[in-house]
Amino acid sequence: MDKKQVAEILEEIADILELKGEVEFKVRAYRNAARIIRDVKGDLKELVDSGDLAKIKGIGPNLFEKIKELVNTGQLKYYEELKKSIPEGLFELLQIRGLGPKRIKAIYEKLGITTLAELEYACRENRLLKLEGFGKTIQDKVLKEIERLKRSSEYHLISFIFPIVKAIEDFVNSNLDVIDFTITGSWRRRKEIIRDIDVVLNLKQKNFNRTIEAIQKNFPHTKILKSDDNFISLHSEFGVSVDFILSDEDYAFKVFYTTGSKEFLEKFGKHIGKLGFELKDDGIYKNADKIDFSNEVEIFEKFKMKFIPPEIREGFDEIELALNGEIPELIQEKDLLGVFHIHSTYSDGSDTLEDMIAECEKLGFKFVGISDHSKSAYYAGGLTEDRLIQQWKEIDELQKKFKIKILKGAEVDILPDGSLDYSDEILSKFDFVIASIHSKFRMTEEEATNRIIKAMQNPYVTILGHPTGRLLLGRDGYPVDMKKIIDEASKLGVAIEFNANPHRLDIDWRFINYARSKGVKISINPDAHAIGEIYYTILSLGTARKGMLTKQDVLNAMNVSEVQNFLKTHRLKK
DNA sequence: GCCGTTTTCGGCCCGACTGTTTTCAGTCG
Numbered sequence: 089m090d091k092k093q094v095a096e097i098l099e100e101i102a103d104i105l106e107l108k109g110e111v112e113f114k115v116r117a118y119r120n121a122a123r124i125i126r127d128v129k130g131d132l133k134e135l136v137d138s139g140d141l142a143k144i145k146g147i148g149p150n151l152f153e154k155i156k157e158l159v160n161t162g163q164l165k166y167y168e169e170l171k172k173s174i175p176e177g178l179f180e181l182l183q184i185r186g187l188g189p190k191r192i193k194a195i196y197e198k199l200g201i202t203t204l205a206e207l208e209y210a211c212r213e214n215r216l217l218k219l220e221g222f223g224k225t226i227q228d229k230v231l232k233e234i235e236r237l238k239r240s241s242e243y244h245l246i247s248f249i250f251p252i253v254k255a256i257e258d259f260v261n262s263n264l265d266v267i268d269f270t271i272t273g274s275w276r277r278r279k280e281i282i283r284d285i286d287v288v289l290n291l292k293q294k295n296f297n298r299t300i301e302a303i304q305k306n307f308p309h310t311k312i313l314k315s316d317d318n319f320i321s322l323h324s325e326f327g328v329s330v331d332f333i334l335s336d337e338d339y340a341f342k343v344f345y346t347t348g349s350k351e352f353l354e355k356f357g358k359h360i361g362k363l364g365f366e367l368k369d370d371g372i373y374k375n376a377d378k379i380d381f382s383n384e385v386e387i388f389e390k391f392k393m394k395f396i397p398p399e400i401r402e403g404f405d406e407i408e409l410a411l412n413g414e415i416p417e418l419i420q421e422k423d424l425l426g427v428f429h430i431h432s433t434y435s436d437g438s439d440t441l442e443d444m445i446a447e448c449e450k451l452g453f454k455f456v457g458i459s460d461h462s463k464s465a466y467y468a469g470g471l472t473e474d475r476l477i478q479q480w481k482e483i484d485e486l487q488k489k490f491k492i493k494i495l496k497g498a499e500v501d502i503l504p505d506g507s508l509d510y511s512d513e514i515l516s517k518f519d520f521v522i523a524s525i526h527s528k529f530r531m532t533e534e535e536a537t538n539r540i541i542k543a544m545q546n547p548y549v550t551i552l553g554h555p556t557g558r559l560l561l562g563r564d565g566y567p568v569d570m571k572k573i574i575d576e577a578s579k580l581g582v583a584i585e586f587n588a589n590p591h592r593l594d595i596d597w598r599f600i601n602y603a604r605s606k607g608v609k610i611s612i613n614p615d616a617h618a619i620g621e622i623y624y625t626i627l628s629l630g631t632a633r634k635g636m637l638t639k640q641d642v643l644n645a646m647n648v649s650e651v652q653n654f655l656k657t658h659r660l661k662k
Numbered sequence: 663g664c665c666g667t668t669t670t671c672g673g674c675c676c677g678a679c680t681g682t683t684t685t686c687a688g689t690c691g
Contacts, residue, residue, distance in 0.1 A: 110663090113674055117663035148664045186680090188689050223682055 091125050091132050094158050097167055098122035098151075100179075104170050106189035107178055107196075121151045133159055177203035184233040186226060194219055205559045208234045209591055213436045213468060213617055243281045243561055244328055247590035250627060252326045256287060263302045265292045268339060272346040276398045278630030280593045281560055284329035286346045290339040299332065340381040341371055351403025352396075359407055360391055399633040416638045421626055423639040425647055426455035428551065429499065429522055429585065429613035430622070434479050435460035436468035438618040441482055445490055447619040455493040455648045458483065459522050462500040462509035468526075470501070473514060480517075493648045495519040499553055504528045506542025508549070515548035520655055522585065522613075524553030525566065533567040540573055544582045547659055551611050551643070552577060554587040554594040570599045578606035581658050583643045586635075588628035589615045600635020609654070610635075611643035 102118035124146050128135065135141040136159045142152040158164050180203065181192045198219055201207050208231065210216060216227040238248060253271055260269050266289055270276070273286035291299065296317055303310060309325035318334040335342045345353065357367035364374065371378040372387070381387050388395050393410035397418055400406045409415050430444050431437035437444065441458065448456040460479070461470035471479065480496055487494050497520040501509040508515065508523060515521055523543045531539065544552055555573060556565025577584055584603055587594045592615070595603070600610060612632050614624040625644075639645045646654060 105663090114663040116674075121663085146664070150663060186689075190688055221682065221687065225681060229681095 089158050089162050091128070094132065094155060095122040095126040097158060097164065098125065098155075101167055101170060103179070103182055103189070104174060107174055107182075107193055109193060117146070117148075117151070120146050121155070125155065136160070175202035177206075180204045180237070181207060183237055184230055186229050186233065191222070191226075194221070203559075204234055204237060205561050205591065208238075209559055212621075214438060215436065215468070238327075238561075241561070243283050245281060245560060245590040246275075246278070246627060246631070247624075249275060249282045249285065249328070252285065252328060252330075255326070256285065256330065259302075259306055260287070260289070263306060264289065264299060266290060267292055270343045272343055272398075273348065276347050277349060277401060278399050278634060280597070280631055282328075284331065286331045286333060288333045288335055288339065288342045288346055290335050294334065294336065296334060299334070303332070337380060338371060340383045340387065344381075344384050344387050345369065347398050347401065349402050352401035352406070355403050355407050359411075363391065365391075397633065399630050400636055402634065416636050418633045419629070419637045419639050419642055419645060421629060423642070423645045424453070424612065424625060424629070426453045426457070426493075426644045426651065427614055427616075427622065427625055428457035428495070428497065428520065428611055428644060429459050429553070429587075429615045430456055431460055431499075431615070431617045432458065434475065435465070435470055436617060441479070442486055442489075443619055444616070444622070445486060445492060445494060447622055449490055449492040451622060453492060455495055455651060457495040457497045457520055459497040459499040459520075461526075462498055464501045464503065464509045465499075465526055470509070471498070473510075476514070495651075497521060499524055500549075501526050502539060502543040504539065506539040508543060508546055512546070512548065515546070518548065519652075520550040521548050522551045522553040523549045524585075525557055529557060529566045531566055533569055536566045537569045537572055540568065541576045544573075544576060544580050549582055550655055550658055551583045551585050551613075553585045553613075554592050554615070555584060556594050556596070558594050558596075559591050560593060565594065570595070571602065574599065574603045574606055574608055577603070577608045583609040583611045586610050586612045586628075586632045587615050588612055588624040588632070589621070590624065590628060593628060593631050597631055597634040600632065600637055604635070604637065604641040609643040610637060610641055613644070 098118050099122045102115045102122065105118065106115045124144060125132070128144065136156050141147055141155065142149070147155070154164055154166060178192060178196060181187060181195070195201050195207065195216070199210055199215055201210055211227050211231045214227070216222045216230065217224060238244065253275060256271065260266060268290045270288050271285060272288055273284065274282045275285055289299070300312065300315065300320060303320065303322065307325050311323045313321040313323055313329070315321065320332040322330055333342055333346060353367065360367060360372065366373045373379065379390070385395050388410065393407065394413050394415045396406050396410050396415060399418070406415070427448055430448070432439065432441040432444050434441065445456055461468040463470045463472050483494050483496055497518050498510070499522045500515070502523050502525045503509060504527065525539070540552065540555065543549060555570065556568055558565030574584070584595050586600065603610060610632070612625055612629065614622050616622045616624065643651070643654065
């Protein structure tokens with residue numbers, strides 16, 4: 089182990105000690121030692137062997153022994169033990185400028201936050217404001233910093249990719265002379281997390297150099313990673329890799345092929361192989377002849393398949409369905425008639441009830457379901473019964489002002505024993521109730537599943553909120569037997585939320601098709617804490633479509649009277 | 663953690679800056 093590596097470990101020990109609240113002078117001793125090791129002249133191993141290292145001011149007996157162990161064995165027991173004593177994710181938080189060990193310690197101890205994604209989510213819910221010594225400025229700064237850090241990591245949330253996609257579309261439209269272009273890859277398939285962006289270009293003049301020039305002119309901080317005659321890969325200043333794929337007559341094929349997924353293409357290739365065709369990475373062949381396609385639909389038609397929407401090209405049973413003409417009509421933006429799961433300043437939202445409602449009306453929705461947190465969610469300023477009554481009064485007043493139908497609801501905490509955070513008497517007064525878990529995540533699968541099922545059995549619960557509690561790129565959800573929960577929801581007539589917040593996208597789309605096969609309604613909910621978040625409903629629709637959702641499967645694709653009817657009969661049923 | 667010694671434990675760098683709070687705490691360099 090060389091000087092640099094040893095110094096880094098000593099620094100890390102100092103970080104951990106600081107996070108653990110050790111006396112600052114001990115921490116300083118480690119930092120000091122790290123600097124000494126980094127700067128010391130001569131070979132470190134010789135200095136250890138001769139004992140000369142111990143003579144340097146700042147290296148006492150204790151540090152000398154630790155450095156000796158590192159140099160000789162390549163590891164350090166003390167360090168390994170120390171690392172285990174705090175959550176790994178806390179190290180990431182140290183990268184945030186403006187957050188030192190003291191503040192991270194507070195965030196960890198008071199809010200239980202251990203990862204960047206959790207911290208970001210907490211900021212968006214204004215939970216940092218609740219901590220002593222924290223204010224809006226720090227919270228905003230933290231958010232900005234997290235945004236920066238996220239750019240350097242490998243995978244990205246769709247809310248991060250979306251504006252980049254927009255920027256690329258604008259760039260292509262105004263700078264390149266194209267016949268057509270498509271952003272393909274996992275973005276087109278609306279995967280829940282995305283690594284890079286693929287753009288297939290069909291240029292009027294196949295001028296490769298001019299394309300590169302235009303890119304460099306518009307994005308001066310962009311680095312071209314590699315390029316050849318029909319491929320430009322760059323690390324964009326957005327912090328994500330973008331590949332431009334230049335096409336010719338093979339535009340349709342390239343769109344098809346780069347959309348993927350790998351699993352879908354494999355199955356597709358296997359199928360057409362049986363028919364005497366071959367799928368290669370540059371085209372579809374019959375014997376030695378490449379087949380021309382003028383658009384993607386033709387590719388499917390050629391093999392007697394119904395068009396498979398990109399979102400469901402994941403290598404499950406979509407090819408069989410397409411061959412049988414059984415691809416369902418997937419839900420579209422225009423089908424969404426309302427939104428549930430809207431927070432306001434009554435609990436942890438940033439915008440007032442009136443502003444949230446006004447925005448929903450502006451977006452063309454016919455109904456809006458208000459659902460602030462329940463009383464136990466103290467971290468989110470959950471509503472006591474008194475405040476609830478106040479909110480209902482305000483809603484009644486606002487209803488006179490707005491055309492959009494306002495539904496009174498709540499996001500009620502499912503307590504650890506599966507009971508709910510309001511009495512049945514209170515619950516009966518809501519138009520709808522979303523039940524979600526926000527506390528005590530550490531459970532076995534059986535415990536979590538039973539906790540949720542018990543909550544769903546309450547006659548007033550209409551929607552199960554974010555069923556696993558996962559935060560994408562942040563933390564795994566609590567383990568649940570999702571099929572069992574869906575079966576139970578089916579029996580009880582409870583709808584399940586597809587939480588459209590890009591951090592969640594929970595229920596996972598992989599279970600949606602099963603839910604719809606059981607007749608369980610899915611509610612596509614923005615879980616909005618600010619007016620700008622209501623659009624999550626639209627942004628995440630594509631990921632919901634991956635579960636083959638149709639209009640008939642979606643609770644908020646019903647009109648107002650249908651929804652009211654659903655809510656009413658649901659209670660009678662139980 | 664280390665240092666320095668009045669050899670047994672008290673002291674260990676600090677000012678600028680920022681944000682929160684209204685006199686101070688935390689971070690950074």
